[in-house]
Amino acid sequence: MYLFDMDGTLIDSNDVWKDVDREFLARRGLPYTKAYYEGVAHTIFPLAAKFTKEFCNLPDSEEDIMAEWMELAKDAYAHVTVKPGVRAFLKQCKAENRRMALVTSSVPMHCRTAMEKLDLMKYFESVTFAQELGIEKKDKRLWLGVAERYGVEPETCTLFDDSLAACKGARSAKMRVVGVYDSFFAGDEKEMRSFCDVYIKSFEELLWKPEYRKD
Numbered sequence: 121m122y123l124f125d126m127d128g129t130l131i132d133s134n135d136v137w138k139d140v141d142r143e144f145l146a147r148r149g150l151p152y153t154k155a156y157y158e159g160v161a162h163t164i165f166p167l168a169a170k171f172t173k174e175f176c177n178l179p180d181s182e183e184d185i186m187a188e189w190m191e192l193a194k195d196a197y198a199h200v201t202v203k204p205g206v207r208a209f210l211k212q213c214k215a216e217n218r219r220m221a222l223v224t225s226s227v228p229m230h231c232r233t234a235m236e237k238l239d240l241m242k243y244f245e246s247v248t249f250a251q252e253l254g255i256e257k258k259d260k261r262l263w264l265g266v267a268e269r270y271g272v273e274p275e276t277c278t279l280f281d282d283s284l285a286a287c288k289g290a291r292s293a294k295m296r297v298v299g300v301y302d303s304f305f306a307g308d309e310k311e312m313r314s315f316c317d318v319y320i321k322s323f324e325e326l327l328w329k330p331e332y333r334k335d
Contacts, residue, residue: 121270121277122213123290124244125257125300126224127162128282131234133200133226134304140192144185150176161304162283164225164251165189190227197230202238205323210243212327222247223266223279225257225286245270257286263293278317284308287316 128134141160142152159175160168169182169189178185213220221244224231228249235241248266255262267274279290282302290297299316300323301309313319320326 121219121221121267121272123221123223123266123277123279123295125279125281125283125286126222126231126234127226128302128304129203129280129300130206130240131200131202131238133197133230133234134282134302136193136196136200138304140189143192144172144188145176148176148178162225162285163256164254165227166251166254167256193230195233197233198237200234200238202240203323205325205327207240209323209326210240214243219245219270219272221245221266221270223250223257223262224248225250227251256289257281257283258289260289260292263290263295267293267295284312284315287312291315 124130126133127137141156145152145156156175159171163171165186166182169185172178172185173180173182180188210220222231222235224247226249228251231247231249248269250257250262253262253265255265263274263277263279267277274293274295277290278296278298279287280298280300281287281290282300282305284299284305287297287299296317297315299312299319301319301321305312309319
């Protein structure tokens with residue numbers, strides 16, 4: 121079974137959160153640092169808010185932080201674009217009768233907005249929201265739970281994700297991992313290349329090529 125991340129993997133949306141983070145911190149006279157970015161990147165919303173409150177020593181409640189992020193993001197997900205080769209690759213997989221599902225740390229509302237706007241949801245059986253489970257994608261338990269949900273063995277699953285942490289989480293559950301380049305995680309490219317079973321710059325590289333597959 122093929123499992124896909126959304127932000128930064130299927131759609132160009134990571135810059136949405138980079139802009140939100142910069143504005144959120146700027147309102148408080150705080151810099152956007154590598155340490156902050158690493159603390160909130162690709163984690164679930166509540167844990168990102170908890171980290172932000174503690175890391176920045178803010179008086180704001182975690183609920184108020186999340187509400188402000190939502191206000192800053194507004195309707196950005198209605199304007200995101202699909203990454204090169206994605207639509208063609210999903211069509212190819214559909215033609216091969218491959219089972220596909222989304223596993224995302226994205227806010228459910230944003231995910232649904234983007235997938236409906238881009239007409240991509242038709243390719244997937246369903247979506248697993250890490251936020252609703254309260255488990256991060258770096259956690260082996262998430263991936264074991266996903267495999268159980270779909271009635272498959274973890275060893276038969278392949279994850280496509282732009283996050284090294286997520287790829288490591290899936291690998292710890294014995295899944296194959298395909299690393300997907302995104303500029304948001306460009307600094308991890310070298311390690312991603314050495315860690316992942318396959319690493320791609322674009323889904324165009326996988327069109328009608330068998331080397332990434334494992335039934």
